[in-house]
Amino acid sequence: MPVHTSVSSQGGRGKGVGLGLALASALAFGGSGVAAKPLIEAGLDPLHVVWLRVTGAALVMLPLAVRHRALLRRRPALLAGFGLLAVAGVQACYFAALSRIPVGVALLIEYLAPALVLGWVRFVQRRPVTRAAALGVVLAAGGLACVVEVWSGLSFDALGLLLALGAACCQVGYFVLSDQGGDAGDEAPDPLGVIAYGLLGGAAVLTVVARPWGMDWSVLAGSAHLDGTAVPAFALLAWIVLIATVAAYVTGVLSVRRLSPQVAGVVACLEAVIATVLAWVLLGEHLSAPQIAGGAIVLVGAFIAQSSAPADGSPRPVAQGGAELELSARGTAA
Incomplete structure (x- = not known):
């Protein structure tokens, strides 16, 4: 899913705006787990939280899907795979992991995806x-x-x-699918259209899997707790849908249009740091010194794996992009 960068965007102002958008995207994505975990602890099933997130975002992005409806004819396999892996698979595995392990740990494991992509390139693509x-x-x-x-x-x-490892593996599928359109040039699918249809497809898959008609809707009318502080559950859901999904995806895509994908991907690595800090402050999830050091090493390793070029000298990075994720500045171009 390549993103075309205009010549004018190479100026200082364009790069400054792009960096701001990339930081906003990382902040928005980093807050998704912190907002979702209280809803899960309040009684919602992780799959139901994922369904609410994806379905709500799909409805918001529906006008873009209508605008890019030609993608259904041109790239049906890409859209189907995107919805199944990059949306449904990543989100379902990640949110289910949140119900069992800390937010920071889940996201750091998910950041193994760039390294796993290298395994795909080396042993599958040879x-x-x-x-x-x-x-x-x-x-x-x-x-x-x-x-x-x-x-x-x-x-x-x-x-x-x-x-959490399953979420990382689903991200590998996202990177591989994104790479399929990397040589399409002007015929490349518009990233916003792919995101919109990915959300619609993911919502359809999750509806069958999550069966939301059995969800305890009364939880959304009550309160959830952020480290002992009561917060309206509906407000947390609104944050997840509007900020951590729609705004995060759109700002991520726009940042790549103003920056090189490499730079946007590096900035997106801050998501893991942001998520860990927010979980520490808002959820009271304290990590030990070895865990913090290990998280820093994971991010450094992911950055190196993400930005290293193939040994054969081809111009595209081996593992471009980066986590929740799915669909953002981390990996809008593989």
Whole structure:
């Protein structure tokens, strides 16, 4: 899903605006888990929270889907895969993981995706990768070992860790699908249209899986708790839909239009830091010093893996983009 960058956007003002948009996108995405976890703890099933998020965002983005309806004829497989993996798969696995492990840990595990993409490139596509990229994979794996505290016998819930890893694997599918349109030039699908149809497709899949007709709707009329502070549940849902989904995706896409995808992807790595800090402040989820150090190593490894070029000298990065995610400045172009 390539994004065309105009010549004028290379100016200082355009880059400044682009950096601001990228930071706004990272902040918006980073707050999704912090807003979702209180709803899950209040009694909503994680799948129901995902369905509310994706369906609400799909309705908001519906006008864009109508505008780009030609995509249904031109790229049906891309849209279907995008909805299944990049929207439904990532969100469902990530939110289910939140019900079992801390927000920061779930998101840091999800940031293994760039390293996993390298594995796809090396062993499935059989393309060589640089030593720096391989180093990024090793660093990310080592940092993850610190985050989950392997020396304590995996002190976190094993299923929660597997669900977070599943979110990372679904992101790999997102990167691979994005790469399919990388050589299309002017015929490349508009990223906003792909996002809109991805949300619609994801909402359709999640409706079958989550069966929202059995949801406890009364939870939304009550309150949820942020580290002991009561907050209207509907306000948290509105934040998830409007800010952490719609605004996050749109600002992410617009930032890539003003920056190179590499720069936007690097800025998006701040999402994990933002999510961890917000979870610490708002949810009281404190991480130990080794976990914080491990998280930093994961981010460094993800950055190296993300920005390293293939060893064969081809112009496109091996693993362009980055987490919730799905669809943002992290990986609008693979």
